[in-house]
Amino acid sequence: MWSCITDFFTYETTKSVVVKSWTIGIINRVVQLLIITYFVGWVFLYEKAYQIRDTAIESSVMTKVKGFGVYNNRVMDVADYVTPTQGASVFCIITKMITTENQFQGYCPESETKYNCTHDSDCTKFLNKPGSNGIPTGRCVHFNSSLMMCEIQGWCPAEIDTITTSPMMEVENFTIFIKNSIRFPTFNYTKGNFLPTITDSYIKKCNFDLVNNTYCPIFRVGDVVRYAQQNFNILANKGGVIGIKIGWICDLDKSDDECNPSYSFTRLDAMSQKNAVSPGYNFRFAKYYKTENGTDYRTLVKAYAIRFDVLVNGNVRES
Numbered sequence: 385m386w387s388c389i390t391d392f393f394t395y396e397t398t399k400s401v402v403v404k405s406w407t408i409g410i411i412n413r414v415v416q417l418l419i420i421t422y423f424v425g426w427v428f429l430y431e432k433a434y435q436i437r438d439t440a441i442e443s444s445v446m447t448k449v450k451g452f453g454v455y456n457n458r459v460m461d462v463a464d465y466v467t468p469t470q471g472a473s474v475f476c477i478i479t480k481m482i483t484t485e486n487q488f489q490g491y492c493p494e495s496e497t498k499y500n501c502t503h504d505s506d507c508t509k510f511l512n513k514p515g516s517n518g519i520p521t522g523r524c525v526h527f528n529s530s531l532m533m534c535e536i537q538g539w540c541p542a543e544i545d546t547i548t549t550s551p552m553m554e555v556e557n558f559t560i561f562i563k564n565s566i567r568f569p570t571f572n573y574t575k576g577n578f579l580p581t582i583t584d585s586y587i588k589k590c591n592f593d594l595v596n597n598t599y600c601p602i603f604r605v606g607d608v609v610r611y612a613q614q615n616f617n618i619l620a621n622k623g624g625v626i627g628i629k630i631g632w633i634c635d636l637d638k639s640d641d642e643c644n645p646s647y648s649f650t651r652l653d654a655m656s657q658k659n660a661v662s663p664g665y666n667f668r669f670a671k672y673y674k675t676e677n678g679t680d681y682r683t684l685v686k687a688y689a690i691r692f693d694v695l696v697n698g699n700v701r702e703s
């Protein structure tokens with residue numbers, strides 16, 4: 385008990401040893417210098433770690449596409465080739481369409497060659513499985529005078545999507561106008577991609593490029609595709625997804641003029657380039673009509689499109 389108390393009321397300190405050696409001395413000072421250089425040079429001067437950061441960007445994006453193309457001897461305008469039409473940050477420009485007109489509900493032969501048959505018995509294996517264009521009925525019917533196909537119930541005639549058509553090449557010259565407003569809530573800092581230096585007359589004729597017009601908010605589709613290192617012909621033929629990234633990386637301790645957007649471009653669906661099973665990007669939609677006697681019919685469109693996703697990210701800091 386007593387020894388415990390005497391042990392407790394003691395004072396201990398470490399004994400320091402001075403080693404007068406040039407080698408150890410130099411190593412000691414070099415290590416100290418490295419640590420100081422790291423803190424002063426990297427942490428304070430370069431990374432400015434003493435500043436407060438905000439990456440929770442609030443952003444709104446509005447887009448508008450302009451241009452006219454010719455497809456199947458028809459002049460196409462924005463309402464024909466842009467979908468959805470609201471001008472959001474994600475939109476598609478249709479480059480190629482396979483249309484199947486006048487489809488009615490009914491019974492008709494399948495159009496894909498894997499459904500060829502000679503007897504009804506060839507078709508029973510498709511029963512109770514989804515077909516390509518409708519529900520198989522298990523009957524074998526004439527597709528034309530020489531070819532027989534399994535029958536389906538659905539929208540008829542079935543779409544034949546193996547035909548090759550050429551894309552609308554004018555898309556390359558279409559322009560995309562992007563309006564982006566951002567706010568960093570921590571600093572209540574707001575800004576838009578229309579910099580004060582952009583005048584009305586400049587915006588009427590400018591096109592973004594990476595050298596002379598880095599802040600012009602109008603982008604030529606062909607340039608965007610090129611900056612994303614893609615081939616326009618291949619992309620227009622198969623479809624794809626291109627990302628337009630807007631980065632706001634600012635030091636608010638500096639003047640407001642130095643907080644500017646930086647644009648970069650990339651292909652987002654890189655996987656579908658390498659993968660041969662489902663290359664590119666396409667989707668289907670239909671336009672519905674009514675006959676005089678009241679039955680519905682429709683025009684089915686399989687659209688190949690270039691989808692643009694405008695992605696905004698930011699990182700601002702202030703002392």
Ligand SMILES: *[C@@H]1O[C@H](CO)[C@@H](O)[C@H](O)[C@H]1NC(C)=O
Pocket residue numbers: 500501502506
């Ligand atoms: C379907 O077509 C292939 C090739 O054209 C042929 O070899 C096959 O025998 C046909 N199947 C039937 C059931 O007719």
Ligand SMILES: *[C@@H]1O[C@H](CO)[C@@H](O)[C@H](O)[C@H]1NC(C)=O
Pocket residue numbers: 527528529530531
């Ligand atoms: C029947 O359709 C097939 C496939 O589309 C085609 O190759 C063939 O020439 C057609 N036959 C006739 C007689 O039209």
Ligand SMILES: *[C@@H]1O[C@H](CO)[C@@H](O)[C@H](O)[C@H]1NC(C)=O
Pocket residue numbers: 553554555556557
């Ligand atoms: C795009 O515009 C350029 C110049 O304005 C023109 O030379 C070119 O033929 C156009 N491209 C297409 C596919 O229309």
Ligand SMILES: *[C@@H]1O[C@H](CO)[C@@H](O)[C@H](O)[C@H]1NC(C)=O
Pocket residue numbers: 572
């Ligand atoms: C944010 O800034 C705007 C003007 O720049 C001002 O009107 C508003 O009151 C500020 N909001 C807050 C929460 O400070």
Ligand SMILES: *[C@@H]1O[C@H](CO)[C@@H](O)[C@H](O)[C@H]1NC(C)=O
Pocket residue numbers: 593594595596
């Ligand atoms: C940028 O401007 C210079 C001089 O006006 C011109 O030579 C150059 O081709 C331009 N670059 C681009 C990418 O437009």
Ligand SMILES: *[C@@H]1O[C@H](CO)[C@@H](O)[C@H](O)[C@H]1NC(C)=O
Pocket residue numbers: 675677678679
């Ligand atoms: C309505 O008209 C279409 C063609 O115009 C025809 O195929 C269909 O059988 C008609 N339906 C009725 C209920 O008369």
